[in-house]
Amino acid sequence: MKKILLLFVLLSSIPFYAQKKIYFTEDFKELPTQSNATYYSIYEPKGKGTLRTTFYINDSIYSKDYFSNYKKREIDGTSERWYPNGKKESLAIYLKGKQEGSQTRYYESGKIKRIENYKNGEFVDGKCFDENETEIAFYPYHIKAEFPGGEKAFYDFIASDFKKPNNSFGQVIIGFSVELDGTLNHFEVIKSVNKEIDLAVIQTLVRSPKWLPGKIDGKTIVTKHKLPITLHAFEGKQKKIGRTKMEY
Incomplete structure (x- = not known):
C-alpha cells in the first residue's frame, strides 16, 4: 500500500513540475511573479535530463533546450530560438555542452542569415548572407568588449x-x-x-x-x-x- 501511494505521489507531481512557470526579465533575471516579466520558462524531466521551454510573456515560444545536466547548464542535442513573429531565429547542435556541427541563424523573414560550423566547441568556418540570400563578407557573431590593447x-x-x-x-x-x-x-x-x-x-x-x-x-x-x-x-x-x- 505504501509503495502504491508513493508511486501515485510521484506520478501526480510530474504534471505540476512540468507546468510550473518561472518568470524572467528581458535580460533573464528571475522574478518571483509575472509582474514586469518578458519571458517565462517551463521545466520538464526528459530521460535523464531536463527540457527547458521558454515563452514570450504572450505565450508564443522563444526557445527550447535539452540539458543532460541542468545544474551545470550542459546542453545536449538541439537548441532552438524563435522570433516573436513565430519564425525560427536559430538552430544549433550541442554535444556535452559544446557546439558541434552546423549552426544556422535566420532573418525574421525566414531567410538564412548565417551558417557556422563548430568542432568540439571551436569555430571552424562560416558564411553570412544578406536578406536577398546573397553571400557577404563573414563577420563573427559574438565580439567581446575589449580594453584597447587587450x-x-x-x-x-x-x-x-x-x-x-x-x-x-x-x-x-x-x-x-x-x-x-x-x-x-x-x-x-x-x-x-x-x-x-x-x-x-x-x-x-x-x-x-x-x-x-x-x-x-x-x-x-x-x-x-x-x-x-x-x-x-x-x-x-x-x-x-x-x-x-x-x-x-
Whole structure:
C-alpha cells in the first residue's frame, strides 16, 4: 500500500513540475511573479535530463533546450530560438555542452542569415548572407568588449592608475558594464575589502580609456563584466596588486 501511494505521489507531481512557470526579465533575471516579466520558462524531466521551454510573456515560444545536466547548464542535442513573429531565429547542435556541427541563424523573414560550423566547441568556418540570400563578407557573431590593447593592457592601466588608500589587503571584485560608446558604467561592489578600497578601484575604472564595445551579430551591445583584484600587504618589495582572470 505504501509503495502504491508513493508511486501515485510521484506520478501526480510530474504534471505540476512540468507546468510550473518561472518568470524572467528581458535580460533573464528571475522574478518571483509575472509582474514586469518578458519571458517565462517551463521545466520538464526528459530521460535523464531536463527540457527547458521558454515563452514570450504572450505565450508564443522563444526557445527550447535539452540539458543532460541542468545544474551545470550542459546542453545536449538541439537548441532552438524563435522570433516573436513565430519564425525560427536559430538552430544549433550541442554535444556535452559544446557546439558541434552546423549552426544556422535566420532573418525574421525566414531567410538564412548565417551558417557556422563548430568542432568540439571551436569555430571552424562560416558564411553570412544578406536578406536577398546573397553571400557577404563573414563577420563573427559574438565580439567581446575589449580594453584597447587587450586584457593585459587593461591590468597594466589598473596597476599604474590605482592608488591604495590604506594598508588593507584582500580581494575586491567590482562589476561594471561597457556601454555602447565604450565608457564604463553601473559599478557594483560584488566582494568588498572596505569602502575606501572599493571606492578607489571604482575611481580608477571611471578614469579608464574607452573600451571597444561588444557586438552581437554586427550590432553594438552593452556588456557586463567582473573585475577581481587582489591587494597585498606592504611587505618589502611585495606587489600591491595581484589579479585573477576577469569575467566577461
